[in-house]
Amino acid sequence: xxxxxxxxxxxxxxxxxxxxxxxxxxxxxxxxxxxxxxxxxxxxxxxxxxxxxxxxxxxxxxxxxxxxxxxxxxxxxxxxxxxxxxxxxxxxxxxxxxxxxxxxxxxxxxxxxxxxxxxxxxxxxxxxxxxxxxxxxxxxxxxxxxxxxxxxxxxxxxxxxxxxxxxxxxxxxxxxxxxxxxxxxxxxxxxxxxxxxxxxxxxxxxxxxxxxxxxxxxxxxxxxxxxxxxxxxxxxxxxxxxxxxxxxxxxxx
Amino acid sequence: xxxxxxxxxxxxxxxxxxxxxxxxxxxxxxxxxxxxxxxxxxxxxxxxxxxxxxxxxxxxxxxxxxxxxxxxxxxxxxxxxxxxxxxxxxxxxxxxxxxxxxxxxxxxxxxxxxxxxxxxxxxxxxxxxxxxxxxxxxxxxxxxxxxxxxxxxxxxxxxxxxxxxxxxxxxxxxxxxxxxxxxxxxxxxxxxxxxxxxxxxxxxxxxxxxxxxxxxxxxxxxxxxxxxxxxxxxxxxxxxxxxxxxxxxxxxxxxxxxxxxxxxxxxxxxxxxxxxxxxxxxxxxxxxxxxxxxxxxxxxxxxxxxxxxxxxxxxxxxxxxxxxxxxxxxxxxxxxxxxxxxxxxxxxxxxxxxxxxxxx
Numbered sequence: 295x296x297x298x299x300x301x302x303x304x305x306x307x308x309x310x311x312x313x314x315x316x317x318x319x320x321x322x323x324x325x326x327x328x329x330x331x332x333x334x335x336x337x338x339x340x341x342x343x344x345x346x347x348x349x350x351x352x353x354x355x356x357x358x359x360x361x362x363x364x365x366x367x368x369x370x371x372x373x374x375x376x377x378x379x380x381x382x383x384x385x386x387x388x389x390x391x392x393x394x395x396x397x398x399x400x401x402x403x404x405x406x407x408x409x410x411x412x413x414x415x416x417x418x419x420x421x422x423x424x425x426x427x428x429x430x431x432x433x434x435x436x437x438x439x440x441x442x443x444x445x446x447x448x449x450x451x452x453x454x455x456x457x458x459x460x461x462x463x464x465x466x467x468x469x470x471x472x473x474x475x476x477x478x479x480x481x482x483x484x485x486x487x488x489x490x491x492x493x494x495x496x497x498x499x500x501x502x503x504x505x506x507x508x509x510x511x512x513x514x515x516x517x518x519x520x521x522x523x524x525x526x527x528x529x530x531x532x533x534x535x536x537x538x539x540x541x542x543x544x545x546x547x
Numbered sequence: 548x549x550x551x552x553x554x555x556x557x558x559x560x561x562x563x564x565x566x567x568x569x570x571x572x573x574x575x576x577x578x579x580x581x582x583x584x585x586x587x588x589x590x591x592x593x594x595x596x597x598x599x600x601x602x603x604x605x606x607x608x609x610x611x612x613x614x615x616x617x618x619x620x621x622x623x624x625x626x627x628x629x630x631x632x633x634x635x636x637x638x639x640x641x642x643x644x645x646x647x648x649x650x651x652x653x654x655x656x657x658x659x660x661x662x663x664x665x666x667x668x669x670x671x672x673x674x675x676x677x678x679x680x681x682x683x684x685x686x687x688x689x690x691x692x693x694x695x696x697x698x699x700x701x702x703x704x705x706x707x708x709x710x711x712x713x714x715x716x717x718x719x720x721x722x723x724x725x726x727x728x729x730x731x732x733x734x735x736x737x738x739x740x741x742x743x744x745x746x747x748x749x750x751x752x753x754x755x756x757x758x759x760x761x762x763x764x765x766x767x768x769x770x771x772x773x774x775x776x777x778x779x780x781x782x783x784x785x786x787x788x789x790x791x792x793x794x795x796x797x798x799x800x801x802x803x804x805x806x807x808x809x810x811x812x813x814x815x816x817x818x819x820x821x822x823x824x825x826x827x828x829x830x831x832x833x834x835x836x837x838x839x840x841x842x843x844x845x846x847x848x849x850x851x852x853x854x855x856x857x858x859x860x861x862x863x864x865x866x867x868x869x870x871x872x873x874x875x876x877x878x879x880x881x882x883x884x885x886x887x888x889x890x891x892x893x894x895x896x897x898x899x900x901x902x903x904x905x906x907x
Contacts, residue, residue: 303793476711502794504768
């Protein structure tokens with residue numbers, strides 16, 4: 295009896311969530327706007343935002359992936375002026391398909407950035423592909439943006455590698471035990487991963503869990519959830535950035 | 548207000564909800580960031596201190612709710628190392644509040660034992676004033692035998708500091724040759740953290756609508772359900788707790804699967820590392836022997852026996868590694884225990900108070 299009641303409550307919540315999703319997100323998807331207006335908007339939007347994250351992380355906790363939408367997210371972020379992007383899924387499905395993502399980025403940027411004068415050099419980096427694939431537009435003046443593809447292997451085990459490295463240094467006498475401080479460990483991790491701590495993390499999917507996304511780096515990261523990355527619109531992406539711009543961090547004070 | 552407030556009669560509705568909720572999975576370990584005390588004070592135009600006091604009362608109340616629901620471990624973020632940056636007035640007030648509250652807790656030791664609550668302090672308490680350290684150590688020591696529920700108080704804690712402390716322990720042990728560098732694994736580092744004696748964090752609640760972790764349990768909360776609640780901490784009610792548990796139940800299955808995969812993956816990595824280390828040792832051994840004997844083609848029989856002996860060697864290596872790390876960990880735990888003990892005030896036994904002869 296009680297079990298049934300609990301199950302009923304859960305069904306009702308799920309139904310409620312679904313209806314909320316329908317009402318809030320579906321209308322956006324049906325509105326399609328012309329390409330030209332999008333580019334124009336991105337340029338002006340980046341100026342109107344209160345603050346822009348340097349590093350944005352996309353955590354996908356869904357079972358199916360739409361590389362087209364991920365590519366759109368990357369291109370929008372790059373056009374807004376975000377310099378570091380990480381994309382995380384626990385099993386490394388996105389990492390394995392980096393070439394598919396690469397192709398999608400090409401077509402997506404043609405569509406979205408065709409009118410733009412500035413060139414961006416989008417570089418995909420992942421530990422399983424040491425040779426990074428580049429989507430360069432030829433000009434040497436292009437601003438370089440790195441997209442890091444991550445999975446669970448890049449999270450806790452990276453801290454362990456740093457720990458092993460530090461222990462080795464201490465045992466050889468090159469380093470003092472008291473020098474193992476948060477700021478030094480942070481430097482080592484940034485050197486090995488080549489990106490600063492994410493300022494904003496957008497999580498796609500209904501499960502509220504990070505599934506091992508960069509445990510060291512998320513100290514001050516703002517988390518914002520969106521129901522799905524499939525069919526995500528520019529408008530809902532921008533709304534997360536506006537929300538990020540309105541937060542106020544006190545850093546313990 | 549006391550740590551164990553007078554039990555309030557709960558309404559039939561709350562009882563009903565509790566009965567229904569507990570049919571599903573209930574988190575064993577809940578971590579709470581009690582944020583919003585000062586904003587609450589501003590909102591109600593009270594003094595900042597009032598806000599903190601209200602926050603403490605809410606904590607005592609929440610602990611009771613958790614006990615009733617069967618949540619056996621609660622971790623709260625009381626004071627971060629970053630909080631030392633606040634104005635000296637506020638810091639000293641917070642220290643004074645903690646002093647009073649822990650002194651109160653020591654007075655209520657009968658109630659602690661009655662409820663079976665074990666108090667643990669998580670963090671680098673050597674950063675705190677000495678008298679507060681002593682109070683904390685005493686609270687830990689009198690309750691350490693209790694088993695029914697655990698309250699972890701994070702005091703002078705940040706997750707990054709915790710990870711660095713663990714790395715230091717490891718570095719010292721590697722330097723002294725107690726463990727090998729290759730023995731360092733996720734599991735071993737985890738066992739050096741302050742939270743090593745805790746069960747995995749199932750649910751992390753942060754109040755006041757902020758959606759950050761702010762250096763709280765970064766390592767431990769990777770596979771926890773996160774619940775960001777809009778209300779300020781002093782306004783947190785039993786209904787918010789119920790909602791958070793419902794939220795946990797909705798996410799339960801997926802998180803559980805991910806955790807299982809994680810354990811399998813860790814075991815695989817450990818086996819790999821054992822194999823590589825064993826091979827390294829073997830190649831060192833044979834290199835010294837090979838200089839004498841020349842290579843002969845191995846017969847099929849010798850391959851199978853060699854394979855078998857390989858497996859045995861790996862197992863042998865794993866056993867030795869476990870022995871090493873266990874010895875190391877018991878050293879670390881013993882040292883921490885001794886540190887806490889060293890803080891205990893040297894005081895005659897309570898019953899040996901001077902008798903009231905003087906007043907006669």
